[in-house]
Amino acid sequence: MASQPPKAELEDPLSNLRLSIKHASPPVLANSPDPSSSADVVDKLSQATHISFTIAAPGIEHSQTFEITTPTRFKVNDQNVNLRDVYFAWLNKDSSLADYIAAVTDLNEELPSGAGGSVQNLSFAQKIELIGWLSGEVESSDSIDPLGGAAGAAAAADSAAIAGGKGVPFQQNGGTVSTAGGKMVDARLLQIYDGERKMGDHNTVLRGAKPTDFSNLRQTAKLFFKSGNTPNTANPTNLPSRPLPPPSKPSRRHEQPIILLSPSPSSLVSMANSKQFLDEGVYIPPGATDASSTNMVQLNRIIPSIDPARPLRFILVDSTQNFKPTYWPRVVAIFTTGQTWQFKSYKYTNPAELFSHYPGVYVGWQGEEPPENVGQLGRGVLSVKVDKWTGNTSGRWRDREVVEMIWGRIEEGMRRRGWTRDGPGLSGSGSGR
Template sequence: MASVDLDPLLLLRQSISDGSAIIPTTSADTSSSGPPPEASLSQATHLQFTNPTRVSIPIDTPTRFVSNDEPVNLRSIYFAWLNREVAIPEYNASATKLNDELTGTAAVHKFAFVERLDLITWLESASEESEFIKPLAGEKDGAVPGAAGAAKATSKAAVVSASARAGRGTLDPRLAQIYDGERRMGDRNTVLRGIKPTDFSHVRKLAQPFMSRKPSPTATALINNPSLALNPKPARRPDPIILLSPSASSLLRMSNVKSFLEGGRYSPPDHNSAVSMLHVSRTMKEIDPTRPMRFILVEGPEQFKPEYWNRVVAVFTTGQTWQFKNYRWSNPAELFKHTLGIYLGWRGEQAPDAIRAFGHRVMPCSIEKWRDPTAPGAETSRWRDREVVEGIWKAIEGNMRAKGWRKDAAPSSI
C-alpha cells in the first residue's frame, strides 16, 4: 500500500466516517483474526485501524497537523478526538493527567481552542480544508515519488486488487485476468519522466543571473497587483467569532444559542451542558452572497491568541462587568467602541441600568417570556423570535461591513 494510503490523518478520518474500530494497543501485530487487547493511551505503542485493511501505526508518529511550526503526533490527535465534547478546562486537565502518566519524552499536545475546533470539524468530514493541516505531497506539487506515484495513478480496480490480496490471501485467477487487461493510467510525472527521480538543482545556478536582474515592468505590475496573475489562489477567509455571556442569568447560553440564531426559536438554556464552543452558519448577503459564513461561538477568551480579537464581531452581555475581566478591553466603554454589544431580555421588562449606561453601542433586544409549551396559547407568542433574530443578524452584518469584512478577507484590526 502506498505511503499516501497509510497517512495517519486520512486513516483516522476514514475510520470515523465508516464507524470502524480504532484500537490503542501495545503490539504492532495485525495477523490475528480477532481484535487485539485494548490498552490505555499512556501504555499504547500503536494505534490499530481495521478499515479498509487492518494496519497498525506507531502512536507517536508525527502527522501533517502543524501547531506552532511543529507536527502534532497521532496520540495527541486521537486524544483530542476522544475528548471532542469535553469543555476546554476539562480537556486541559485530562491532557495534563495523561502527560503525568507517560514516561520518557512522549507528551500530549494541548490544542488551542481554534485548532481543536478546526481539527474536529475536519475529522468529522464537515470541512475539506484546514489551515493547520499540510497537504499531501501529491496534492501540493503533483510529485509523489517512486512507487507511491505509481500507486496514486493506478485505477480503482488495482487498489481493490491490492486490498483483496492483503485481506483474503490468493486472488481469484479470473479476477486477476480482468485486472491485467485494464489500462493503467499515469500522472504527468510517470508520463513525462517515468518513476525515476530527476535532480534539477543545477537549473538554479543557470537561473541566478536572470533572477538578480531588475524585474521587467510586467513582473513589477504583477508584484504590485497580484490580481493580475493567472489563476490567483483565493485567500482563506477566517471565521468570525461571537462571544456569549457566561453568566447564569443570561437568556442565551451554549446549549440554546444555536437553535435561536439558526432556527429563530428561543428555548430555555440547559445549565448542565458542558459544551465549550460550537459554530453556526449564516449567509451574509451584503458581504458574501455565494457561500455561508461560519461563526465560532464561545463563552470566554481564555484560549485566545492576540490576533483572534480582530475576528470578534459581537459580544452578548447581561451588563455584568466581571464578564469583561479577561477581555482585551476590560472597560465596557472601550470594548464596545471596537465591537457590537447585544443584550437580550424579556419583553415588557426594563433593561438593567448598566446596559442603559453603555449607550447606543449595545443593542437591546426583547423576546416574549418563556411559557410552558403545554399551557394554552404558549406557542402563539414564539413567532416573534425570528423577527428578533433577523434584527440581531442585520446588526452584526452592518458592524462587520463597517469593520472591513469582505468576501475573501477579514479586517487586520478592529
C-alpha cells in the first residue's frame, strides 16, 4: 500500500507532475486558480493560466493547483524551466525532433500576449533526461535540484568525513550514534572507519617512509650494458631472458566529420556565414557578415547519440578539389541549391545516388517555394526555410529551430552509419535517408 509522500514533495510542482504520471492521474488545465466548474477548464495549453493536480491512490489523497509559469527544479543553463514547458515536453515525449520543434513553433504562435513568454525549446539530450526522471526510469538528474538541498549537503559532508577516517561529532546511545545532522549511524561502523589504514598519495607510496639507496643497482646494470648503451653480447648468459612485449596496436586517429557547403553564389549558406548559422543559430546573409574568406571552417557540436558529454569537431568546406578517397566516408551532410553542376567532382555524380548515401540540405527563404530542381533531388534532401533578412538580427528566434532541424537530420545519418568519436562505422558511407 502506497504511503503519503512528504509535504515538500506534495508542494513541489515538478514532483506533482511526476506523481500524476506515476498514478495515471492526468492534470487539468484551467484558466482559474480554483477550477471548481467546467467553465474553468480549458483544452489547449496556450489558453491555460493554471494547472491542477488531483491524485487519488491507495494511501494518497492530494490536490494542488499551480500557475502554469511556476518555475520548477529542472534547470537548463542554470535557468529554472517553468511548469508549462516541462509539461509540454512530457506531452511530446514520443515526438521526433522535427515534430517537437514544429509543435514548439505552433504553441508559441498560439500563446496570447502577456501569457508568460514563449515556450523554451529543449535540446534532444535535455528532453530525454527530463522524460526519464518524470517517468520514473531514473531517480536523480544533474539538471534537477534536490528537494532537501540543505539536508542533502549535510549528509554528504558527514559521509565524506567518515570515509576520510575523521569521524563526525556524535552522541552514543546504545548501539547507535547521532551525527551532527541528527542522523542515526551504527557506532561499530564509525569505529571501523576510525581504525582504517590511511592511504597515502603517489609520492609516499613510491618513495616510502625513508630514503632508499639504489647505488648497488649500478653494478648489476654493468652486467647488461657496455658504455654507449649497447647490449653486452660478449657474455650471453648475462643477457635478460625476459621476452619482449608484443608491439602495441597503433591507435586510430580521430576522423572529424565533414560538411560540404554549396559553392554556388546563390546559396544562402556559405563559408562566410556557416559558422554563425550552424553554431550560434543566427542567420545573416553571406554578404552582410564581417567574416573574411576562408577555405575551411571548424565548429564544435555535441551529438547526443554519439557522445552526450563531449562535442565533436566538424569541418566545413565548399570544394572537393583537395579531397582524398578516404574523406568521403567522413562526409555527413551536403548543402545544395539544386544545381547539378555542383556534383560533377563528387564521388557520386548522380543526385539520386548521391543523396541515398549522404543527407542533403537545402536552405531557402520563408514564403518562397524551393526551385523545381530541388524537388527533383528526392527525399534524401531536407528543405528548410529561414526568415527573410531585414537588416538586423533582432527577432530571428526561428533561425535556431531551423538549425536544430538540420542537426537532427545530420545526427540521424551519423547514427545510421555507426559513427563513434573515432569516426564512421565499418559501413562507410551508409544511407543518408
